[in-house]
Amino acid sequence: MDDSKTKPLDTVMHGLMNRYQERVPDVKVILNAMVRERIIADPDDIENDHVAFRTLGVPQLGIASFEKIFLHYGYEKRDYYYFDGKKLDAYWFSPPEPHYPRIFVSELRVNELSSEAQRIIQSYTDEVKSDPVDKLNLDDGPQVDAFLHQPLWRTPTLGDYLSLLHESEYAAWVIYNRYYLNHFTISVHNLPKGYNTVSDFNKFLERQGIKLNDSGGKVKESPDGGLLQSSTVAQMIDAEFANGDTHAISGSYVEFAERRVLPEFATLSANQIQRRHRRDGFEAGNADKIFESTYTAQTGK
Template identity: 35%
Template sequence: MESITQLFDDLWHDYSQRLCPSAVQIQRLLTEDAALLNDHIALRSFGVPKCSLAVVAAPFIALGYQPQAKYHFEAKKLYAEYFMHPDPLLPKVFISELQLGSCSAELQLMVRSLLDQVDDDYFRNPNFVYGGRPWQLDFTSYQFLVAESEYAAWVAAHGFGANHFTVSINQLEQFTDLEQVNHLLRHNQFVINQAGGEIKGDATVMLEQSATMADEVGVSFRDGVHSIPGGFYEFAKRYPQPNGELYSGFVTASADKIFESTNS
């Protein structure tokens, strides 16, 4: 079994090479004396037994992660949980899954046809969480999925891997709020997710978040390479609770808009 450090190194390598190459430049812009602290990563999947949220979570649970809270995103037909490690310096892991039963019969059939291409054994190897797409897909099918569920299309096109990493703003000295970070990013030609406002959340919910819009990345389909939204970089500022500890959870209304960072 991989160590926790190796697992996150492999997730970062896949994310920064395949899904969000701009993350390397953003990391350079924000890194100060110490390495950036990663608040959390997020992973996506389909809500079927073969590759459910629980299956995606298994490699992290095996390394000491524990479930914390559950979230429902009814309009997007998503269910999510987040996991924490006893070591507070390790990133939180936010995992979501598409509730296929709430989707059209056509979408369900298409997703199941993709999963039928993959043996169950594939998902028993913990490396699958950064293994990319283990099935074949044509671009017409991708476009069909986009029309109903951008989330379904993203998982179908990219498979498995972190759709975002998240810089913890709390550790930074040069930047103390998200407005400053967003200004720096815009100055360097990055596009900020405006869904629900440039900054989602506030001090009253003890969490503020912003994100870039996803990189456009070339993806190989059965009928050629097409450029589609890949991964994005998120930024989070957490506020102290009455007991003095930083709030560690997520805010459903804000997370709902962060999902839209991968919209076309």
């Protein structure tokens, strides 16, 4: 792929991860502990399995807008996922080169919420009169990076946030956090023995005092047994709302993924195994529980 495409993507990914690490103290705790226990030599040794974003299904926004950024950088749109109870749709996108993370983008089906919740959301999102991505020069990495960290609508009131929280915790998260990176994911399967399964890595995390999402169990496993995931519980951040009100809300979290080797490649030796030999994609059942890393049932424990 030519430099004109890779350089903006590198800039965008670097910017996303920098701001994310500033906002999620667990990231540095985990990475520092991994270096201290000699699991990795340097944080750059981490393989980022995927990053995730949350969006609202309203005109001018949602997946249809957001995906334009990463499709431009060579990502390919893959499988669709439907989350009934949470009223979400999602797609994942495969990267242009194996060293880039997969991207998982979800979208709230706003039209399935109560009329009051829709009214609240639209009072903010109606400020976006046209698709904001169409105004970007997608070959300008710093411009795209800045866009992903700037507010698209006015700061919500605490009352509106709490009203949404009562009906859809996902809606409340997005109305305040917008496009902030929801999580990044450490691939554990390439780590040294004793740390290279989600189960073992969870034990390491809990030794560091990291709190894990236990919705559906601490290890979420796909029916085919090929994808195992876990996640931290989102850390609370002091958020400033309109009119100077402050309130502790869910921020972002860290996920961990173990992708097992596909049966047809079971005879490969460890040094032959590449990303393409492992279970790809996602699993709706796993993701459904991981969404709850920002939910009060987890953060309130």
